[in-house]
Amino acid sequence: MTLWTIVLAASVACLGLKLLGYAIPPRLFEPPPIRRSTELLPAALLAGLIVTQTFSSGQQLEADARLAGLGVAAVLYAVRAPFLVAVVSAAAVTALLRLVQP
Amino acid sequence: MLPVRDPDRARVWRAALSVALATAAYGVSFGALATASGLSVAQACVLSLVLFSGGSQFAIVGVIAAGGVGAGGAAIAGAALLGVRNLFYSVRMSPIIGPGSWRRIAAAHLTIDESTAVGTAQPTPSLQRLGFWVTGLGVFLGWNATTLVGALLGDLLGDVRGFGLDAAASAAFLGLLWPRLRQRQALAVACASAVIAVVAVPWLPVGVPVLITVVVAVLVGATNWLGRERAT
Numbered sequence: 001m002t003l004w005t006i007v008l009a010a011s012v013a014c015l016g017l018k019l020l021g022y023a024i025p026p027r028l029f030e031p032p033p034i035r036r037s038t039e040l041l042p043a044a045l046l047a048g049l050i051v052t053q054t055f056s057s058g059q060q061l062e063a064d065a066r067l068a069g070l071g072v073a074a075v076l077y078a079v080r081a082p083f084l085v086a087v088v089s090a091a092a093v094t095a096l097l098r099l100v101q102p
Numbered sequence: 103m104l105p106v107r108d109p110d111r112a113r114v115w116r117a118a119l120s121v122a123l124a125t126a127a128y129g130v131s132f133g134a135l136a137t138a139s140g141l142s143v144a145q146a147c148v149l150s151l152v153l154f155s156g157g158s159q160f161a162i163v164g165v166i167a168a169g170g171v172g173a174g175g176a177a178i179a180g181a182a183l184l185g186v187r188n189l190f191y192s193v194r195m196s197p198i199i200g201p202g203s204w205r206r207i208a209a210a211h212l213t214i215d216e217s218t219a220v221g222t223a224q225p226t227p228s229l230q231r232l233g234f235w236v237t238g239l240g241v242f243l244g245w246n247a248t249t250l251v252g253a254l255l256g257d258l259l260g261d262v263r264g265f266g267l268d269a270a271a272s273a274a275f276l277g278l279l280w281p282r283l284r285q286r287q288a289l290a291v292a293c294a295s296a297v298i299a300v301v302a303v304p305w306l307p308v309g310v311p312v313l314i315t316v317v318v319a320v321l322v323g324a325t326n327w328l329g330r331e332r333a334t
Contacts, residue, residue, distance in 0.1 A: 003142075003145055005174065006166070006171070010181040015210070017185045017186060021191070021213070029196070033324040036329065037322075037324055038323070042219055046215065046282075046292070054272045058308060059304055060304070070276060087274050096266075
């Protein structure tokens with residue numbers, strides 16, 4: 001296997017998954033229980049992404065500078081700060097903590 | 103500032119462009135990590151152009167960095183596993199995007215965390231489509247431009263982890279989730295999903311803990327637990 005095989009195979013697989021969702025006829029999602037479930041998917045997946053990106057390195061759980069960054073972002077969102085201000089502050093706090101305690 | 107008169111549409115444009123800007127910043131770290139892991143500049147760019155899904159792209163360079171070309175099978179499987187998330191997003195966006203083969207193919211390519219989140223957070227179908235397309239195209243242009251920059255600068259940047267960009271990505275996802283938490287049903291789903299994903303991390307392969315949160319959405323959606331209001 002070459003690097004190009006890996007790059008192209010992964011690209012085709014991931015693009016295929018996206019296309020698959022649109023190939024399913026939308027009327028299959030019309031019954032209310034299914035519609036409610038698909039509408040809740042982003043909230044579930046985003047929450048899962050946030051915690052795994054913040055608390056894990058591979059299969060290891062850890063609480064490090066990322067958690068402080070996320071906490072600052074949460075406080076800023078709570079006081080209705082703009083999106084970019086919260087994101088940049090999270091990065092800055094995390095970078096600073098890593099600087100003083102690598 | 104924006105060439106849009108309608109205040110609702112202007113608000114969606116602002117939300118979409120700030121998400122695109124934040125995500126683009128993260129693209130630098132992908133480009134730099136990719137070349138540091140042994141990928142060529144062209145390979146890094148093809149991943150951002152064709153695969154176009156941050157989580158899967160980082161998974162590939164992570165596995166290659168640790169295991170080289172010999173770990174190719176694991177790299178492809180890892181990327182595909184993380185890409186299953188986009189299948190669920192496609193299902194969510196499908197009825198909103200509407201008919202037309204080419205439009206649906208273009209939408210499929212642009213279906214990622216960010217475009218789906220900004221799109222589905224809007225109150226009307228027309229604003230949902232606007233949010234999806236502006237965010238998707240904005241992230242696509244920004245992500246590809248900064249991937250190239252990161253790949254070319256590579257070594258000059260040093261350890262990109264030092265910039266706290268990984269925390270920026272978590273913070274950006276939290277910003278995408280935040281407006282949904284006003285609804286009790288979405289709040290309950292998010293809290294349960296967060297707990298389940300964390301508990302699953304040590305036990306399941308990377309990428310799977312996020313996917314099992316789909317079960318929470320399906321259970322709550324099917325039973326309509328806590329749901330008097332319409333979920334978004």
